[in-house]
Amino acid sequence: MPEYQLTWKDKRIIWGTAIDIEPLVGKYPNDSIRQGVNTALDWNLPGGIYRAKEVVLELDKLLEAMLVQLGEPANGDPKVLLDSLQANLAISGRTSSLPLGPLALEDKAGVELTAQAVRISEQLVSWAREINSQKRALAQYGPETLGELEFRSHCYGHTLTPAAIQQAFGPSGGPRVMQLYNEYLHQFVLLRDALLPFANWEQVPFEVQEHTEFKGLRFLEPARKTFLTRLLGKDLTHKSIVQYAQHVVSSGLTAAGYGFQYRLGTVLPAGLGESARTAARYLLKWHPVQTIQTEDAEDLAAVSFDYEYGDYYAAPRNEAGTGILGNENILPVSEDHYDEPSIARLLPNAGSDRTTLRISLNMEDREFTVDLGQLFRGQRFLYRPQENNNANATVVRRTPISLHQAANILSHPGLVTNADGIHFIPTGGNELVLWALLGKLYPENVVLLDIGDEEELESAHAVGKGFGTKFLVL
Known part of the structure; x- marks a missing residue:
């Protein structure tokens, strides 16, 4: 298989071996409607590999059985039942199963997951309406069989x-x-909630193992309860999102880092391959790639990816130096324009007790590597000029702004900080350089600029912790 490439605009990130999961999805040894333990017909998701739409296809059989038993069309109106499903999956209203709207979550993780819940719910309901209109189950089983489901x-x-x-x-x-309807609703709720961590949730393959003691996706209920307790309690961390995602895809992992590999691919924070300015900070993204190599993808072991520095506060730090001094009101002039690098590679380091990944790029005839986990951590912790969440920062005495070259910052070992002052690092518009800097700078007072004009600079002075050195990256 070829190397996996993640491409956006004119940049590429290359790593691992691409895998094809299509032959595995939708191939099930049993039917979802089958003879139960007694004389009645039963329903359960057969064991196998699913994506979201495959589950919706199987759930439609419950709705079609309901309509047959209600006597469609005189008594069974699919629109009424599907409208109730839509109301149940909404994030507000009397029937909402996950009332995130009224909570007005303002933490970054909560805001992202609230928007994610809306997107997923709307698409699931749209699929449910589309699939039910096709009456596949009725054509496959006939009204007599569906009428016996119980x-x-x-x-x-x-x-x-x-x-x-x-x-x-x-x-x-x-x-x-x-x-039948209760199970139909509950399975949709479990499906929606299972997909919350994943930005590309429609593509994520996950394994369902058939159990006799519970149906379908109910095996996720314990992990879901823990996850939602933290979400609704506004105590959700990136690590807890990763832990939940590992349960959803049946990875078998217990320890959690910032991402992981399982036999159907690799899951990393969603920012990889996106603009650091707009990328989600807490969501994850599935990639069809075998990051840690094995001879056979079927034997692919689950691996958790650890930060190089488990506690960034205790990580070794080096000072950036004084740079070229300017004044406090305008950014220093820079002639740096990085046409390169256009390609970066992920380099795994699989040790006996932990696995780390580093991102490598070449610039100015030199190779620079940065811990991938620290890169995502830097993005989660960065500030934006419009985030004026620290009024005390506006009264901090301004100091001259020092200019630094990105290559000089990346050449330091450990994490880069300074004793004091405001420090400006231009990236020349190169997203790979920008991401690498986010993984190299100590993640405390890093502000990511858009254009660097006087108004934005004024706003940048007002964000951050209000003490210590500050890094402005453009």
């Missing part, structure tokens, strides 16, 4: 819309139909 679904308090209540408990409804 099982016990333990209630989890999902609230229905009044119209859905009228259908499910109306003259043609009752407990049997309600059990």
Whole structure:
């Protein structure tokens, strides 16, 4: 297999071996509707590799069985039931299963996951409507088989819309139909919540192992409960998001770093291959790549990727020096324009007890490497000029701004800081250089600029911790 390449604009990041998971997805040894332990027909997700849409296809069988048992079209209206699903997956309203909207989460992780919940819910409902309109299950099984589907679904308090209540408990409804609908709703809720960590959630393959004691995605319930407790309690960290993602894809990993490899690919923070200015800081992204090499992808071991410096506060630090002094009101003039590097590589270091990744790039006839985990940590901790969240910073005495070359900063071992002052590092618009700097600078008072004009500089003086040295990166 060829090397995996992540491309954006004119830049590329290359690493590992690309893997093809398409032959594995959607190949199941059993049918989801099969004979139960008694005479009734039962439903369960068969063991295998799924992506989100494959699960929605299997869940539609429950809805179609409901409609048959309600007597479609006179009593079973799919629009009413699908509208209730939409209301259940919404982030606000009486029927919401995850009421993030009223919480008004303001922490960065909460804001990202709230927007993510909206995106996923809308697409899942759109797929559910599309697939149900095709009546695949009815064509595959016929009304007699769907009419026999019956099982016990333990209630989890999902609230229905009044119209859905009228259908499910109306003259043609009752407990049997309600059990099907409860399972339908609950599986969609589990699916939506399972996908929350992943920016490219539609593409993520995950393994479902069939269990006799619970159905479908219910194996995720313990991890989901822990994850949502931290999210709703506004105590969500990047590490806890990674831990949850590892459970979702059945990686088998318990320890968590900033990313991981499992047998269906590699999961890293979503910022890789995106602009550091706009990229998500807490979401993850799945890549179809075998990062740590093995001879056979089927035998691919799960690996957690660790930071080079587990505690960045205790990491070795080196001072950037004075640089070229300017004044405090304008950024020093720089002639640096980095047409290179256009390619970076990820270099794994798999030791006996931990695995780290470094990103390597060539600039000015030199090779620079930076710990990949520290790079993402730097992006999570950076400040933006419009984030005026520290009024005390505005009263800090300004000092002349020193100009530094990116190559000089990257040449230092450990993390780079300074005793005091304001320090400006231009990147010449090169995103690879920018990302590398975020992994090299001590992540305390780093401000990422957009244009560097007088107004933005004024705003940049007002953000940060209000003490210590400050680095401005453009």
